[in-house]
Amino acid sequence: MLVTLVVLATTPLWLSQVGLYQYLAIEIMIWMLFALGHNLLLGYGGLPSFGHGAYFGIGAYAFGLLQLRAGAGLLVGLVGAVLVTAVLGALVAAFISHRRGIYYALLTIAFGQVFWFIAGKWHSVTGGEDGLLNIKRPDLSLAWVDVSLRSNQAFFYFALAVFALALVGLWRLVNSPFGRVLRAIKQNEMRAAFVGHNVWLYKWLAFTISASIAGLAGALFAMAQQSAYPNVMSLHNSGFVVMMVLIGGGLVSFWGPVIGALVFILTRDLLGAYTETWLLWYGLLFIVMVLFQPDGVAGGWQARRARRAAVARSGHNKLPLAAQARET
Amino acid sequence: MSVALFEAHQLHKRFGDQVVLESISLKFEEGQLTGIMGPNGAGKTTCFNVLTGRFKPDRGSVHFAGEDITGLSPRRIARKGLSRSFQIMNLFDDETALDNVLIASPGVRRRGFSMWSDFARDTAARDAAFTVLERVGLAAQADAQAGALSYGERRALEIGVALATEPRLLFLDEPTAGLGAEGTARIAELIATLKRQLTIVIIEHDMRFLFGLADRISVIHWGQVIAEGTPDELRHNPWVQRSNLGMLA
Numbered sequence: 001m002l003v004t005l006v007v008l009a010t011t012p013l014w015l016s017q018v019g020l021y022q023y024l025a026i027e028i029m030i031w032m033l034f035a036l037g038h039n040l041l042l043g044y045g046g047l048p049s050f051g052h053g054a055y056f057g058i059g060a061y062a063f064g065l066l067q068l069r070a071g072a073g074l075l076v077g078l079v080g081a082v083l084v085t086a087v088l089g090a091l092v093a094a095f096i097s098h099r100r101g102i103y104y105a106l107l108t109i110a111f112g113q114v115f116w117f118i119a120g121k122w123h124s125v126t127g128g129e130d131g132l133l134n135i136k137r138p139d140l141s142l143a144w145v146d147v148s149l150r151s152n153q154a155f156f157y158f159a160l161a162v163f164a165l166a167l168v169g170l171w172r173l174v175n176s177p178f179g180r181v182l183r184a185i186k187q188n189e190m191r192a193a194f195v196g197h198n199v200w201l202y203k204w205l206a207f208t209i210s211a212s213i214a215g216l217a218g219a220l221f222a223m224a225q226q227s228a229y230p231n232v233m234s235l236h237n238s239g240f241v242v243m244m245v246l247i248g249g250g251l252v253s254f255w256g257p258v259i260g261a262l263v264f265i266l267t268r269d270l271l272g273a274y275t276e277t278w279l280l281w282y283g284l285l286f287i288v289m290v291l292f293q294p295d296g297v298a299g300g301w302q303a304r305r306a307r308r309a310a311v312a313r314s315g316h317n318k319l320p321l322a323a324q325a326r327e328t
Numbered sequence: 329m330s331v332a333l334f335e336a337h338q339l340h341k342r343f344g345d346q347v348v349l350e351s352i353s354l355k356f357e358e359g360q361l362t363g364i365m366g367p368n369g370a371g372k373t374t375c376f377n378v379l380t381g382r383f384k385p386d387r388g389s390v391h392f393a394g395e396d397i398t399g400l401s402p403r404r405i406a407r408k409g410l411s412r413s414f415q416i417m418n419l420f421d422d423e424t425a426l427d428n429v430l431i432a433s434p435g436v437r438r439r440g441f442s443m444w445s446d447f448a449r450d451t452a453a454r455d456a457a458f459t460v461l462e463r464v465g466l467a468a469q470a471d472a473q474a475g476a477l478s479y480g481e482r483r484a485l486e487i488g489v490a491l492a493t494e495p496r497l498l499f500l501d502e503p504t505a506g507l508g509a510e511g512t513a514r515i516a517e518l519i520a521t522l523k524r525q526l527t528i529v530i531i532e533h534d535m536r537f538l539f540g541l542a543d544r545i546s547v548i549h550w551g552q553v554i555a556e557g558t559p560d561e562l563r564h565n566p567w568v569q570r571s572n573l574g575m576l577a
Contacts, residue, residue: 172444172446173443173444175446176443176445176447177439177441177445177450178441179447180436180447181436181440184423187420187421188420190418191418191419191432191489192420192431194406194411194412195406195411195489195490195493196406196432196434197440199403201441202440205441
């Protein structure tokens, strides 16, 4: 965890030297946050949500609308965006939490499409296809000091702080009784019910929390892009976050989504610079991953470590054997 | 006559046009070990599923500790102190044996919505879970992944998870299914130590196993209770005699 945060925190020092730019780090971090929240459902709950872009988008629109219509500042806007997403997420969760597997996935897609459609068509509120423009990055007003977040670097540090808080929170969450029961439900929903757990409530809460985190990421994204538009809510975008989680190895590791988001955005930027068809290559990479390394980057890393440990153990066992051989 | 801990009255259950349970009435006395036996397809497991809330009965009632629990969800029934194991293994395969028991413990159930405390650091709950593992003879396998245990160990863990909820009444669905003679003997030994500590109901078609353990036995066939009594009484029952139990006589 420290490594991730230190690497991220120092990006302003070295990012431009390796030919990248600060804004990229912001976007990567936002996607990491989104993917981490998504993985709470997919990796820990075994609940496939393929419509999660909607909550990312709702967070972005909510932040924008709170600022443009109600003049909300930074913290009110962020908290408000998270609350709005949480309420809508909770509502959707209430409809889907008695389902699992493919039916769960289909329902999440359906609800995702509903929100996407609303965002695209409700011109008077969402600005339709054009979205909301001119969303500002409000100043951070703490008790004694005002900090402008207008520069990418300042905003980066603010986003990093939010990210760090969410990261610690999620880490605690997945290792708390709640997280462990959620994991147990993924493995065996029926048994979990028969030992007395309220399976529905766990699933409902997991979705609501996950949607709220998507909303937080979306609100940051609205600040980063200084706009909110329906595209982020598309099925497309919802698919990206699933791919990030899977490529990174979210099914086997907390850090999977972090790796996955990094790989995805870097691929997009680096490949995207060479070819318009970067998504084609990324798609192929995804197929290869799923075929040969279904547990993702993190899974590959764990398997490698397990193999090394096994080799070390067997080497250890050989010693007495060799000693025996000498004696006879 | 005293009121039994658990009483099912005239249960009726059908799937489509197939009647699986036809007016089943059962009574389990506190502290006793009751066996339910019958041939394959007699409705034993369906009966268990209705008694433990997995299916709702079409007619009839189920009372536990004086309370009507007919049609309650498995979760609510479990919380009242009724626990069950499964014929087909139902474990949390990716978790360690210890965590399997821990997740089922009332402590974790109570604190399940605590999102900030550390699951791994609750030593009191871990100690309790370890004690359960000791009871089912799996203390040495505490840190092994449930999915990686041997078949016999998984059978024992299946009982361990059911015990972890600290039930008053424990239902065991074919605890020896798929086990060889040695494994069956080990499970029999385990159940013998649990006997008298809590009320137990076992479904089994291994009659020798059941006759050795049970205080009372109910025989289910064609969705009905066709015979009831102590093992001794049942030895003289014509149905039991006909169904190749000569070895027990």
